[in-house]
Amino acid sequence: MGSKQKLGARGEEVVARYLVERKYEILDRNWRIKGGELDLVAISEFGVIAFAEVKTRSSLTYGHPLEAITRDKAYRLQRLALAWLAVHHKWGFEYRIDCAAVIVKDGIKFEIDYRAAVL
Amino acid sequence: MALAITNCVALTGLAGNLIQVEVDISEGLPGFTLLGLPDAALSESRERVRAAVINSGEIWPNRKITVSLSPAWLPKSGSGFDLPIAIALLGAQGLLPSESLESWAYLGELSLEGNVRELRGVLPAVLAAKKFGVTRILVPAKNYFEANCVTGIEVIGVNDLREVINLLRHGVAPPEILAPHSNFNSESSLDLQDVAGQLLPRRALEISAIGGHHLLFIGPPGTGKTMLAERIPSILPQLTPESALEVTAIHSVAGNLNNRSLLSNLPPFVSPHHTTTSAAMVGGGSHIIKPGATSLAHHGILFIDEAPECARGVLDSLRQPLESGSVTISRSIGSITYPARFMLVLAANPCPCGKYSGKSRGCSCSQLSIRRYLQKLSGPLLDRIDIRVYVEPPSRVEMASEELGESSQDVRKRVEIARSIALERFAKSSWQLNSQIPPEALRKQFRAAKAGMNLLNIELEKERISARGFHKVLRVAWSIADSAGHVVPDESDVAEAYGLREGLEFLG
Numbered sequence: 001m002g003s004k005q006k007l008g009a010r011g012e013e014v015v016a017r018y019l020v021e022r023k024y025e026i027l028d029r030n031w032r033i034k035g036g037e038l039d040l041v042a043i044s045e046f047g048v049i050a051f052a053e054v055k056t057r058s059s060l061t062y063g064h065p066l067e068a069i070t071r072d073k074a075y076r077l078q079r080l081a082l083a084w085l086a087v088h089h090k091w092g093f094e095y096r097i098d099c100a101a102v103i104v105k106d107g108i109k110f111e112i113d114y115r116a117a118v119l
Numbered sequence: 120m121a122l123a124i125t126n127c128v129a130l131t132g133l134a135g136n137l138i139q140v141e142v143d144i145s146e147g148l149p150g151f152t153l154l155g156l157p158d159a160a161l162s163e164s165r166e167r168v169r170a171a172v173i174n175s176g177e178i179w180p181n182r183k184i185t186v187s188l189s190p191a192w193l194p195k196s197g198s199g200f201d202l203p204i205a206i207a208l209l210g211a212q213g214l215l216p217s218e219s220l221e222s223w224a225y226l227g228e229l230s231l232e233g234n235v236r237e238l239r240g241v242l243p244a245v246l247a248a249k250k251f252g253v254t255r256i257l258v259p260a261k262n263y264f265e266a267n268c269v270t271g272i273e274v275i276g277v278n279d280l281r282e283v284i285n286l287l288r289h290g291v292a293p294p295e296i297l298a299p300h301s302n303f304n305s306e307s308s309l310d311l312q313d314v315a316g317q318l319l320p321r322r323a324l325e326i327s328a329i330g331g332h333h334l335l336f337i338g339p340p341g342t343g344k345t346m347l348a349e350r351i352p353s354i355l356p357q358l359t360p361e362s363a364l365e366v367t368a369i370h371s372v373a374g375n376l377n378n379r380s381l382l383s384n385l386p387p388f389v390s391p392h393h394t395t396t397s398a399a400m401v402g403g404g405s406h407i408i409k410p411g412a413t414s415l416a417h418h419g420i421l422f423i424d425e426a427p428e429c430a431r432g433v434l435d436s437l438r439q440p441l442e443s444g445s446v447t448i449s450r451s452i453g454s455i456t457y458p459a460r461f462m463l464v465l466a467a468n469p470c471p472c473g474k475y476s477g478k479s480r481g482c483s484c485s486q487l488s489i490r491r492y493l494q495k496l497s498g499p500l501l502d503r504i505d506i507r508v509y510v511e512p513p514s515r516v517e518m519a520s521e522e523l524g525e526s527s528q529d530v531r532k533r534v535e536i537a538r539s540i541a542l543e544r545f546a547k548s549s550w551q552l553n554s555q556i557p558p559e560a561l562r563k564q565f566r567a568a569k570a571g572m573n574l575l576n577i578e579l580e581k582e583r584i585s586a587r588g589f590h591k592v593l594r595v596a597w598s599i600a601d602s603a604g605h606v607v608p609d610e611s612d613v614a615e616a617y618g619l620r621e622g623l624e625f626l627g
Contacts, residue, residue, distance in 0.1 A: 064181040067149045074148065099148060113181075118147045 011056025011102035012039050014110045018100075024050065028084070036080050049095040050116070051081045056102040065101035066115070074119050121145060123210030123217060126224040126253060127188075127203040128244040129195045132408065132455035133368055135247020137224070139189045140200065142207035147183035155188030158196040158406055167198070168205045170231035175280040180212055194452050196407055199238045202227035202257070205280060206287070215287045224248045224256045225283075233280040237261035239374040242367055245269045257283060263296045265371060268364060268382050311350045311527040316517030320347050323508040323619055325530055328354050329537040330553030330598030333441070333463040333503060335426075337493075337623060338510030340473045344466040347510070348422045349388065351464065353527035355419075356535050357384040362418045369417055369457065373410050387419035389461075393428040397436040401446045401459070408448050408455045413440045416461035426465040427495040434500055437463065441503050465504065467496065476509065505554060505591045506619045537601035553597040561593050571596065571613030584621060592616045 001009070016026055019042045027049070028041035040052040053073075055065035077097050085091060101113040121144045128135045138155075151165045173179050186204055188195055203225040210220045226244055227235040238244075241262035248256050249272040256274055258266045263276030276296045277283050285291040311321070320336065324347060327334045336344040358366060363382045370376050370387075379387065391400060391412040398404065402411035413421060421437075423429060440446045440459035447456045469475040470489040475482040484492075501507075538552075545551055548560070556565055566572055575592060578584045584592070595616035596608035605612060 064149055066181060069148050115146050115148070118183075 007058060007104070008054070008056050011104075011110070012054045014102055015052060015054045015100045015112060015114070016040055016042075018112050018114065019050070019052070027088075031080075031084055033080070033083060035083075036076050038077075038080050038084055041084060043093075047093065049085070049090065049093050050098050051077065051084070051095065052098045052100055052114075053077055054100045054102060056104065058104045058107075060103065065103065066099055066113070069099060078119060121211055123207040123215075123220055125203045125207045125210065125220040126248070127200050127226060128224060128247050129188075129193060130240045130244055130247070130372065131193075131453065132410075132457055133243045133372060135244050135250075136190070136193060137248065137251040137253070138193075138195065138200075139187075140203040140207050141187045141189065142204065142211045143185045143187075144180050144208075144211045145183045145185070149181040149183065151184045151186070153186045153188075155191045156194040157188070157200075158194065160198050161195055161200055164198065164201050164204060167201050167229045167231060168208065171201070171229040171233040171280050172205055172208065174231065175233040175284065177209060177214065177280075177284065178212060180208075184208065197238070198228035198236075199226045199244070201229035202235060202280070202283070205229060206283060209284065215284070219287045222254060224253045226256065226262075227259045227277070229280060235259045235277050235279055235283075240372040241266050242268060242364075242371040245272060245274065246364075246368065248272065257286075260293075260296050264298060265367070265376060265381055268367060309350045309353055309527075311354060311525060311530055312523040314343055314346055314350065314524050315520065316513040316524070317343060317347065317510065320344075320508050320510050321524070321530075323506050324351060325354065325534060326595060326598045326602065326619065327351075327462065327464075327506050328530075328534045329541070329602055330505075330594060331462055332505035332554045332595055332598065334465070335496075335501070335504045335507040336464070336466045336510050337469050337507065338466075339476070339512055340468060342510045342512045344510050345422075345424055348390075348420070348424075348464045348466060350527060351420050351422075351462070352386045352388045354530040354534055355386045356531070356538055358386055358418055360384075365458065366418050369410050369414050373415060375415065387416055388422065389416040389419065390422040390424060393423065393425045395429070395433060397430075397433045400433050401436050401440065402448045402455075402457055403450070405450055406452070408450055408452075410457045411446070413437065413446055413459040413461060414457040417458045419461055420464055421461045422464045422466070424466045426467045427492055429495075431495060431497065434495075435497055438499060438503070441500075463504070465496070467493065469493070469509075476511070502585070502587055502591075505595050507623045508619065509623055533602060537598070540601045540604075541597070553594050553601070556594055556597065558590050561590050565593070565597065567593060567596055567600075567608040567613050568610065570610035571608055574610060574613055575617070578617070584617075588620065592620050595619055 023045040024042040026042050031038040038051055039054045042050050055068055057065045081097055096117040097119045098116045099118050103111045105111055124139055124141045127138045127140050129138045169179055206225055209215045210217055230236055237259045241258055242265050245256055245266045246269055249269055257277055260276040260278045266274045277293050282293040338344055363384045366387055367382050370379050389412050400411050401413050402409055444460035445456050446459045447454055470484040470492050472482055472484050475489055541553055575589055579589055596613045599612040599615050600608040
């Protein structure tokens with residue numbers, strides 16, 4: 001695993017913990033099919049399924065992490081979410097697509113900017 | 120916090136609309152959406168505003184930004200919205216006090232560095248803002264003096280975004296703007312005394328200036344047609360303050376203020392080249408409809424040298440403004456009307472070689488080519504020209520004379536007196552100049568003395584003059600009477616007017 005991948009994995013871990021703290025249950029991680037990957041799938045205590053895309057950056061030199069999510073990427077997330085619901089027989093569940101930006105400060109501190117239902 | 124509103128002005132021709140610039144910042148993916156029919160330059164606003172805000176040391180929100188320019192149905196163009204968008208964006212983040220946003224208006228293009236750049240059409244925009252009740256407007260420093268021509272509204276000139284922020288946040292006034300050194304004089308630098316001899320054309324010039332009559336000079340090259348025409352502004356009465364403001368506003372929209380001093384009361388003199396297109400002549404353009412030469416010459420003179428060399432459509436495009444005093448230009452983005460009330464002065468050679476004068480004086484052109492040459496000036500256009508004179512080459516005696524001709528100042532005094540007589544006579548009418556008297560008024564209260572009318576009636580009977588020509592001669596006769604101090608044009612006034620209008624027999 002390269003350092004970039006490691007950073008990404010740590011970012012996802014941090015967001016997963018963030019969600020668990022807020023009474024979410026993690027249903028799936030790094031669910032991959034042809035056409036893309038879902039970073040995190042979690043269900044809230046109210047039964048809403050959240051598909052979270054996590055973007056981790058070690059600095060803001062290249063702009064805000066969430067700026068990396070283009071319109072095409074957003075549509076892909078939408079399709080992947082529907083695919084996940086179909087595969088896991090969760091039709092009828094309320095769902096939303098979230099984005100989380102993780103910024104690593106000084107190499108140790110993780111700052112999370114979590115935005116729910118962005119699409 | 121997440122919403123802020125401020126004001127800007129969008130111009131449609133000379134008329135302005137107050138535009139509300141609303142910025143909403145909401146949760147969601149970072150993005151910038153601009154609503155309200157922006158054109159290409161305005162759509163690029165996003166990148167300019169972003170760089171300017173960041174480079175001015177302010178925060179760019181990494182959130183979903185929605186900018187709405189309302190009324191949304193009105194197509195908007197240009198870069199003047201950069202500043203209000205930036206200000207509303209900072210206001211929406213709670214970084215600026217909101218009361219200074221909603222009641223003020225802002226105009227300005229931003230550079231990436233955060234400088235506020237100059238714009239076209241600031242003067243009419245400020246006029247519009249005042250009309251809509253805006254009490255204070257911020258404009259680019261370079262447009263400050265232009266904007267400040269408008270009274271009854273507080274104008275602040277700013278150099279960069281930082282100054283605007285400091286003003287709004289801390290009440291720090293931006294540095295005072297020094298008046299630029301003006302190279303322009305309100306007085307024309309040209310004087311009629313430079314012209315040697317030319318008694319008949321001088322007379323024609325003076326009568327046209329009195330009545331606002333359109334004028335045609337025909338003559339060989341080098342006889343002074345252009346010289347005479349260029350000196351017309353120096354004998355016309357100065358513009359009234361309202362007219363001067365109107366003229367400055369048109370030049371502002373055309374982005375032409377560098378060629379003219381602000382609120383100059385010198386009537387404009389515009390001389391488009393004879394290869395000009397109709398779009399340049401009457402105005403045009405696909406995204407922004409700019410005023411053409413006819414509107415730039417509003418309240419002044421439109422001089423077309425070598426008129427027969429013009430493309431025929433171009434000259435004929437003058438007919439609408441000559442008739443109505445305004446031009447309406449329609450394009451896919453809409454119709455715009457610009458004022459265009461000018462005195463038309465045409466100059467032409469009598470034939471392709473230029474030497475024809477009715478007598479053969481070394482002219483090498485065939486009769487056919489002479490006829491064809493002047494036929495390029497279409498009948499309907501020529502018919503609208505009240506005074507047509509032949510400009511002879513000055514004689515050797517005139518050229519050798521050290522005596523200067525009469526000065527413009529003296530002529531202008533006479534023109535002003537004659538015009539004031541006419542104004543008094545037209546006090547109860549809707550027109551102000553002799554050239555504008557409608558035909559029915561010419562038949563009733565503005566007839567010439569009996570002997571004069573007889574003279575014209577005989578010419579009419581012999582079909583030497585058209586009905587329209589009949590009216591034109593009468594109008595010119597009124598101008599001559601005013602210059603001579605006659606209460607009603609007498610026989611000699613009418614005869615002179617007839618000569619000035621119909622004297623050029625070879626025009627056909």
